[in-house]
Amino acid sequence: MDAMLTPELSALQARIRTFIADQVIPLEGDPRGGAHGPDESLRRELIERARRAELLSPHAARRYGGLGLSHVGRAVAFEEAGYSMLGPVALNVFAPDEGNMHLLEEVATPAQKEQWLRPMAEGHIRSCFCMTEPAPGAGSDPSMLATTAVPYQDASGEGYVINGLKWFITGADGARLAIIMAMVPQVGATMFLADMATPGITLERNMDTLDRCFPGGHGVVRFSGLRVPASAILGELGQGFRYAQVRLSPARLTHCMRWLGAARRAHDIAVAYARTRMAFGKPIGQHEGVGFQLADNEMDLHVARLTIHHCAQVLDAGHLGLHESSRAKVIVSEAVWRVADRCVQVLGGQGVTGETVVARIFADMRAFRIYDGPSEVHRWSLAKHIIKGHRPAGTAA
CATH class of the missing domain: 1.10.540.10 (Acyl-CoA dehydrogenase/oxidase, N-terminal domain)
Incomplete structure (x- = not known):
């Protein structure tokens, strides 16, 4: 490559x-x-x-x-x-800033870009994307969106009052910008921009998770009577789900890119260990039980990279379909997870300690099979597409 x-x-x-x-x-x-x-x-x-x-x-x-x-x-x-x-x-x-920047570049008004996109791209502020909700709200099924944005009109002008509870909101703690998905009655899902310091936004707590690589962690955020002006609408009313796909398809792929680098790091550490750790008269990498795992790593890394670069070329040429995005996310997330798991095994006791970064990569990477849609939901979506007689782009007949 x-x-x-x-x-x-x-x-x-x-x-x-x-x-x-x-x-x-x-x-x-x-x-x-x-x-x-x-x-x-x-x-x-x-x-x-x-x-x-x-x-x-x-x-x-x-x-x-x-x-x-x-x-x-x-x-x-x-x-x-x-x-x-x-x-x-x-x-x-x-994440989520990289995906949020992409969304703002594609959808925001010039004024919104100057207010939010420029300071984000310059690294001065962080953001969060507020979509996921606890039951019975939206999770893997976005149609269950429970957060509401009700129109108002008073002496100050027109706007919306947002109420709802979100969780697993990556980067909420310390974020300046919140992109909020809410349901406008008789209109549909809509995205809004809000300063996290606005009255009516409360970070209730940070959730303890396996991963620890995202600035701000993952928060529980409550919106209680949050008032935002009509100028805070991102894009058009009722187009929230469409904009979510504008954001999510490339974001799934960029997740794959980043985690591929982490998997390669874990593999490099495992290879170095297998070359020098002796057992039964020779380096452990010369034993098939270890060597075959390293060979499988090489193949998984290769397939993941080919998948990523193919989808990147498709994006550069025009548009990456949702089903191709789903397919890539499952292929790569499960491939790099297998790599990390094998690296822990190759390192033996060292693999479950803090003596190397492999245990940290292993823990952080586990969530990737869930974030931006669990593998099961992507497989279900692909299966429905296949049963209907369609095929993802790039699939041979």
Whole structure:
């Protein structure tokens, strides 16, 4: 795959690889990285290092301070960033901000872009995407959306009053911007933009989760009588679900890119260990029980990378279909999970300790098979598509 890159992308890949090795990996043990992700001071330090290296926000348009990379370029840059769990934070390509920036570029008004997109792309503020709700609200089934936005009109003008409860809201703690999905009566699902400091928004708590790589962790957010003006509507009324797909299809793929880098890191550590750890008279990598696991890792990494780059090329050519996005998400999330699991096994006792980052990668990566849609929901969607007689793009007849 590297041989297929343009000279410019190869040079960028080398620059990011060096930056991650020299400027990011040494900070992985920093105590400012807690149970709910790196704190704001660590995030800002990482952002400044990337800014000085001219690597900040490679996905964002140049007019907002980014590098304006194509999706294929992002596949290269994001994989290299993902080699360290702090790398996506440093390059400002972590979730949910990266996906939110893409959504704002596609849908927001010029004024909204200046207010929110520019400071996000410059790394000055963070954001959250408020869609998932506890039962009986929306989870894997977005049609169960329970948060409401009721129109009002008074002396101050027209707007909406938002009420509802959201959870698993990544990055809510410390975010400046909230993108809120709510149901407008007789209109449908609509997205709204709100400053997290606005009265009526309460971060009730942070949820304790296996992963700890996302700044701000995952929060429970309540909206109680939140009043937003009509100018806070993102896009058009009633188009929330359509915009969610505008955001989610590329975001699923960029998740794949980042986690591929993490899986490659775990594999590299396992290979180094298998070359030097002796057992029964030879390095353990020379025993089939270990060597075959490393071989399976190589194959899973290869298939994952091919899948990502194919979908990136499709995106650059026009549009990535929902079913192709689902297929890629399942293929890659389960492939990199198998890689991480095998690496723990190869390392033996070392694999379940903090002596290497493999245990941390293993724990963080487990959630990827759930985030942005669990594998079972994607398989169910694909199965319905197949039964109807359709085939995802790129599938042979």
